[in-house]
Amino acid sequence: MELLNRKLCLLIMASLLMLHVQSQTTESMQKAFKQSYTEEYKSDYATAITHLQRVYKEDSYELNLRMGWLFYSDKKYAKSMDYYQKAIDLRKYSIEARLGYIGVANASNLHEKAYAKYEEILKIDPYNSIANYWVGVNYYTIKKYDIAAKYLELVVNMYPFDYDANHMLGWTYLNLGRSAEAKHLFEIALLNKPDNSSAKEGLSKCNK
Secondary structure, three states: OHHHHHHHHHHHHHHHHHHHHHHHHHHHHHHHHHHHHHHHHOOOHHHHHHHHHOOOOOOOHHHHHHHHHHHHHOOOHHHHHHHHHHHHHHOOOOHHHHHHHHHHHHHOOOHHHHHHHHHHHHHHOOOOHHHHHHHHHHHHHOOOHHHHHHHHHHHHHHOOOOHHHHHHHHHHHHHOOOHHHHHHHHHHHHHHOOOOHHHHHHHHHHOO
16 A cells, blocks of 8 residues: 555656646747747847747747748748748648748749649648639649639639739630620729729720
């Protein structure tokens, strides 16, 4: 009985010690994040990164995501993409980490990698408006207008007054020979941005 009580006491002490260590770790991370925000506001990204490196844990989604953002802000794009990818690997359904990765890939002119991540987002969230829009734009750029239309139509249906979606779908329809529908979309786009030259050009082509 005495041996059992001793083991129980040791177990309780070990549990309390673990909670204490965990609490200290949480406090250290909170402090490091706070310091990183302070330095970021001063555009001192290198120091902001240093604060996080002191508490860095490879299995922390939040730390990898934050490091990805800070390295991106410091224009260290390769490192930024590595951290964002680590965050994605830790949380496989994360859309925010993929959007972060996309921002860096575009800044690095790695557009194929960016579009690959948009495709991943659509597998997780088929109705994600940002991913649908940019995948549509990608297909428009390579002149696959029929495929582009499917993605852009979804965005217009979700955001009927959105300028970008109406504008791009207008040009897509125009290239598909659907001038009447394109005209309607350009007219909506011009209600949103009355002086936009591209929408005006598209509208003028519809009237020919």
